[in-house]
Amino acid sequence: MEKRLIKMIKQLIGRVFYVGEDKASEQETIDRIKDSVDFRGAKLWILIFAIFVASLGLNTNSTAVIIGAMLISPIMGPIMGMGLGVGINDFELFKRSLKSFVTATIFSVLTATIYFLITPLAEAQSELLARTAPTIYDVFIALCGGLAGIIATCSISQRNGNVIPGVAIATALMPPICTTGFGIATGNWLYAAGAFYLYMINTIFISLATVIGVHIMHFSKKEFRDPKRERRVKQIIATIAVVTMVPASILTYQLVRETVFENKANSFIVQELESDTTRIVTRDIRYKDKTINVVLFGKEVRKERLDEIRKRLEKHGLEGTKLSVVQGGSNLDSKEIQTLLKGNAKLLSEEIQTEKLQREKAERIKKQWQPVEKVLNAAESVQKECRVLFPEVNSLHIGYGINIHLEKEAPSDTTTLISIRLKQKMNKATEKKLKEWLKQKIQADSLVIYPL
Incomplete structure (x- = not known):
């Protein structure tokens, strides 16, 4: 009974996690990644403008603009291409992808450096500073994001969904390369080194995730003529991954201890x-x-x-x-x-400024509410006296309007607006008398009466 239950659970888990039914053909996936590898013409121009957008976002501390730049950038193609090339032993694809990646990186750094050399805003914002000290968490983000990316690329239903854009946002390739340009432009080599290290973490571990992904999905591999060379390649990949992780692990350890x-x-x-x-x-x-x-x-x-x-x-x-x-x-x-x-x-100054703004806002609200309060206080006596003094009046509707002076330069002010519903027609003298009486009762400086 127990063995049968375990078998049923295994079958259930297998059905839930099985991706075979949704998996695109192997060749289709390989062709799709190969098509995104080359970096020239339109793709290069898109990358350059994406770098400008990301640099503007970092410079103005706008998260929304930075996210937009990540979605525009086509840099994921060569990175996944390198991983696929290693994963299926296609070293021609790996070389092609590496060449495109180096080209994209050089143009990205140059574009960002040029932007930060000419921009008048030279102060490092929080979005920039966040890219200068990578940790082991960035390794895990890149690895998990890369795995999600390769699975989505191999999936028929998910390849055109929001997974790939999500991976681009989560792994954040654009901001660190732009921050590298900022560091070079301002002569802050520590910023440049930290940001470029984060960029390389993302690149290496997205590629590594692609290698793992194609291995899990049992992609066909090209046979190595020399088994020793295959072993050496695997050792090099493992060494690069470990060497990349070590500084991030040390920084994370220090960050955790400091916290x-x-x-x-x-x-x-x-x-x-x-x-x-x-x-x-x-x-x-x-x-x-x-x-x-x-x-x-x-x-x-x-x-x-x-x-x-x-x-x-x-x-x-x-x-x-x-x-x-x-x-x-x-x-x-x-x-x-x-x-x-x-x-x-700085914090104290901000608190004082906030308190001052809140006090000014409260004063404005109080000032705006004063006319309404006067009317509310006088409402009962207005109702009783109006019935006796002006029997022609059926009902009153009191509101306020803003006067905007177009022909002369003067500050805007408010006018009390009163709509009157009459039982019978009122002569001019009585209307004038009513107006003066209402001004006195509700203490209004200016008043306009509209008959309904």
């Missing part, structure tokens, strides 16, 4: 230093120096108490960390305060 340190430090500050009588003005946590610098405001924390707190650093997993505390009543060193507050100065 853990910052989380522990923040937890320590909140638990040990913050209280009802003492507030944290600013904090400066430095992983490289293993230091925590804090500025406190409020009731002064005694030296004995600070010594006790420092002893508890180890309890919070912060062994070897130095705690520096500056308090409101201390003799403060100007350089120390400048260092401590530099990180929070």
Whole structure:
């Protein structure tokens, strides 16, 4: 019974994950990838303009524009071509793809460099900075994206769907190559190296994913005349993959350790230093120096108490960390305060600006609401008095309109608009009297009456 159940589960899993029914013919898939390999004419021009679009997006910090550039770019073709060439032992295809890839890369870097040399916006935005420090996660993204790409290319139903565009967005080939151009144009070689390394991670692991994909799908391979050469090629591929992963793994390890340190430090500050009588003005946590610098405001924390707190650093997993505390009543060193507050100065400025804007908005809303409030407060007395003083009136409808002066330069203002439904016709004198009475009752500076 147990064996039968296991067999049924295996069959079910096999049916769910089986791609054979949707698989295009092997030759059709190979031809499709081969057709996308060559880089000349229209494809090269499309790539150049895609690089311009991506550079503009990075320069203006526009995510939408960057995504658009990824969708335009035809650079995925040669990368998958290299993977397919290695996967089926077609080294003519591999050489062709590699040549196209190198051509595309050179033109991409040149185009991005030219753009960033002539643009007046030379500041590195967050979208640019995000491409300068690749991690092991980028390796996994490229590998998973590449696997999705090759499966979609081999699938009849998915090849024209949104998988390939999705892979282009997820693996993000365009932004790092544009950031490389930015680094060259501005002389920031660290940015250029980091971004180009990310570009190579994406390239190598999308290609590797293609190799894995064609192996899983049992594509026919060209026979090697020399088995030793085949073994050597496989060893070279494995070496390239490992060598590419090593720096990313180291960077990821450092990033994770830094994040853990910052989380522990923040937890320590909140638990040990913050209280009802003492507030944290600013904090400066430095992983490289293993230091925590804090500025406190409020009731002064005694030296004995600070010594006790420092002893508890180890309890919070912060062994070897130095705690520096500056308090409101201390003799403060100007350089120390400048260092401590530099990180929070921009944030504080933004908070003040936001508060100011919110206050101005509230004042505008209050000012706009005042006429309405006057009418609402006077509504009951207007109703009672109007029945007695102006029996011709059936109903009143009060609203507000904006006056835009076209013939003279003057600020726009508002006018109270009153629509009147009459039981019987009203003479001019009574109408004038009604207008003056309404102006007084609802305290309107300007008023226009429209009969209904």
